[in-house]
Amino acid sequence: MRGDSVRDWLSSYQAGLDAEQRGDLSEAIQLYTVAVKQRPDHVVTWCSLGWALLNAGQYSGACEAFERALSLDPNCHLAYAGLGYGHLYMGDLQLGEGAFRGAVALRQDASSLVCLGAVLRERHKLQESEEVIREAISLEPNFSEAWLNLALVLKELGLWDKAKEALVRALAIEPNYPAAVDELRQVEKHLSGLEKKGAREDPNTLPTS
Numbered sequence: 001m002r003g004d005s006v007r008d009w010l011s012s013y014q015a016g017l018d019a020e021q022r023g024d025l026s027e028a029i030q031l032y033t034v035a036v037k038q039r040p041d042h043v044v045t046w047c048s049l050g051w052a053l054l055n056a057g058q059y060s061g062a063c064e065a066f067e068r069a070l071s072l073d074p075n076c077h078l079a080y081a082g083l084g085y086g087h088l089y090m091g092d093l094q095l096g097e098g099a100f101r102g103a104v105a106l107r108q109d110a111s112s113l114v115c116l117g118a119v120l121r122e123r124h125k126l127q128e129s130e131e132v133i134r135e136a137i138s139l140e141p142n143f144s145e146a147w148l149n150l151a152l153v154l155k156e157l158g159l160w161d162k163a164k165e166a167l168v169r170a171l172a173i174e175p176n177y178p179a180a181v182d183e184l185r186q187v188e189k190h191l192s193g194l195e196k197k198g199a200r201e202d203p204n205t206l207p208t209s
Contacts, residue, residue: 009038013045016052025056036065043073050082054089062086077106084115093123104132110140114149121153129153144174151183160194163187 016031032049039045050065063086069079084099100116113136120129130153136146147170154163164187170180 005038009035009042009045012038013048016048020048020052025052028052029056029058036068041072043069043076043079046072047076047078047082050079050086054082054086057089059086059089063090075106077103077112080106081112081115084112084119088115088119093119097123108135108139110136110143110146113139114143114146117153118149121149121156126153126157130157142173144170144177144180147173148177148180148183151180151187155183155187160187160191164191 012031012035016028016035019025019031020028029049029052032045032052035045036042036049046065046069050062050069053059053062053065063083066079066083066086069076070083073079080099080103084096084103087093087096087099097116097119100112100119103112104116113132117129117133117136120126120132130150133146133150133153136143137150140146147166151163151166151170154160154166164184167180167184167187170177171184174180
């Protein structure tokens, strides 16, 4: 690229970053769109456009941007993660799972593992979901979202006592975690009901309610 072309791209891209930091996603998307036209072979610019579109709720466009990034660099972890979120938000769990598996294959960070685990739970692959989320916790023990997602899986497996333990861990890390507070309330209500009946769950039996 000529020097003036690089300067034009850099100006557009930096202005997009500045707009995004200000919270002006509409302007950021416009500027990133200009930037990818100026440098259509630049992976990071496509990813930046994808994440801005994702945060703006434009999921189809975001997926297209991430797919373009992956066509340029099949080993782009950031693009796989964004693509996973895009498909997940559009309700396509199968494609979401595939994208998050791609992200995890490239880099096993706790966030990507939790996302994969959450999708696996939604697809009723509970045993694998539990394994993946526990792996995330082993990497980042103070990740409250991981403990919450572990509790959700354990609850679906019918392991209510263990689900409660996981929620307690989540709240020990983040005491004002609304989702964990709500889940703990539901789990304690269920356990209280079991106690009144004089029974505890069978670990091999899924919950009926």
